[in-house]
Amino acid sequence: MTGYGDTYYARTLADTSQRASLEGVVSADVAVVGGGLAGLTAALDLARAGRSVVILEAERVGWGASGRNGGFVGPGYATSHTNITRMVGSERAQALHRLSIEGVSIVEGNIDSLGMTDNPRVYGKMSVLRYHDPDSLARQCETMKREFDYGLEVMPTEAVRNVLRSQKYHQAIYDPASFHFHPLNYARSLAxxxxxxxxRIFEKSRVTGCDVEGAEKIVRTERGEVRVRDVILAGGGYTDDLVPRLRRSMLPIATYVLLTEAAPERIAEAVRTPLAISDNRRAGDYYRLVDGGSRLLWGGRITTRTTEPRRLADMMQRTMISTYPKLKGMRVETAWSGLMAYARxxxxxxxxxxxxVWYVLGFGGRGMNTTAIGGRVIAEGILGTSDRYRLYEPFGLVWNGGPFGVAAAQLTYWTYQAMDLAKERQAARTA
Structure with missing residues (x-):
């Protein structure tokens, strides 16, 4: 057993070695609580700068959302650039988006510099509209080129349907710089x-307490403790009540992924591109070919409670078939869930x-680039080389609303689904 559950990534893991749990007292410059991508990126940058680092992971490196996600790497955040501009103004919003682009470069740079031969990248991503609106896509491409010199292209409906054999789809934005890969292999290569x-990395070492008031911080596990000058809290969706203020500032949201059976001929009748695919719905789906095109990895659906993945997989399978009727009857081989951390x-x-005492979490489904830049700016803050982490200060640790916040998040998601469906139906009537 790999200890990662029955996910596609666990099945195709390049390195299955396990690490010991913490026992006794150790000292270091920095302790990182959480062995996900944000904590790993920060630790790697600090180690490269000569700082001694200890990572404490409750399960295994990359066990949470860092090793269970769709594997899409591209710029942006969980909310739109327009919303960010509304919240913090144009200048800061542009700086934040540039950081998200830099996050993609950090991942690429790590893959290249660390010689990750077990993790090939497949470049290109299509963001597909489920209604006709080429003008809005053209405006988006123009904005990204003008403000960030970032090249995007509009794909007309005919070109989209030539590679995605679905009448549900219209135009798409093609991003040649985004890519998809194996996130769990990446996390373990960072480790x-x-x-x-x-x-030093200790697995099965859940942190049970922290003394952080003095100059020397003490981070405790069941069988040991780490004494450091700096602590990074990077627990993500699995953050517990270790630091109540952090826990009260995020919502753990479950997301779901399925893997189809191997059926390369049938899949090729529907999906004829190796690119990463997502649709434009706020409650949308994302998917990509894996295993050389023989299987389809399909993600989507979010809930505020951990639901049996198989039940949600049945719902996603119905969505997949409604998008691609040619895939009717295709068997789902496995499905899994993971908790993401969202702020309001x-x-x-x-x-x-x-x-x-530093924190870096709450990436809301856009973590492959934002964990990278989040880890880097926290490392820079500890090293004193920059204060770029302050660009995120205006958003703050806002109370999540407790049980009312959880209910509101679920209601918001259902509302988005209804709005998306209504918009598609209206577009179909006017087509």
Whole structure:
């Protein structure tokens, strides 16, 4: 057993080695609580700068959403650039989007510099409309080119349907710089790189308490403790009540992914491109070919409670078939879920609680690039090389609303689904 459950990534894991739990007292410069991509990226940058680092992971490296997601790497946040501009103004919003683009470059740079031969990248992503609106896509492409020199292209309906054999789809934005890959292999490669720089990683080492008031911080597990100058809290959707203020600032949201049986001929009748695919709905789906095109990995659906993945997989399967009727009868081989952390403002939670205590979490389904930049700016803050983490300060640790916030998040998602459906139906009537 790999300890990662029955996910596609666990089945295709390149490195299945396990790490020991923490026992006894150790000292370091920095302790990272959480072995997901944000914590790993911060730890790697710190180790590269000569700091001694200890990572404490309750399960295994990349066990949470970092190793269970769709594997899409591209710029942006869980909320739109327009909303971010409304919240913080044009100048800061542009700086934040540039950071999200940099996050993609960080992932690419790590893959290249660490020689991750077990993690090929497939470049290109299509963001598909489920109604006719080429003008809005053209405006979006123009904005990205003008403000960020970022090249996007509009794909007309004929070109889209030539590679995605579905009448549900109209135009798309094609992003040649985004890519998809194996996120769990990436996380474990980061861990190996940290250890090669004398960083220490302890698995099955859930943090049970922290003393963070003094200059020396003490982070405790069941069988040991770490004494450090700085602590990074990077628990993501699995954040518990270790630091109540953080827990009250995020909502754990479950997302779901399925993997089809191997059926390359049937899949090729529907999906004729290796690109990453997502639709434009706020409650949309995303998918990609894996195993050389023999299987389809399909994600979507979110809930505020962990529901049996198989039941949600049945719902996603129905969505897949309604999009691609040719896939009717295709068997779902496995399905899994993972918890993401969302803040009410839909922006990452990145900052400093008090001197020497840092936090980086809340990536809301856009974590492959934002975990990278979040980890980097926190490392820069600890090293004193920049204060770019302060760009995220305006969003803050906003109360999640408690049980009312959970209910509101679920209601909002259902409302989005209804609005998306109504918009599609209206577009179909006027077509």
């Amino acid at each position: 190996k790189a940290i250890e090669s720089l004398n960083g 403002h839909l922006m990452p939670l990145i900052g400093q609680l008090r001197p020497g």
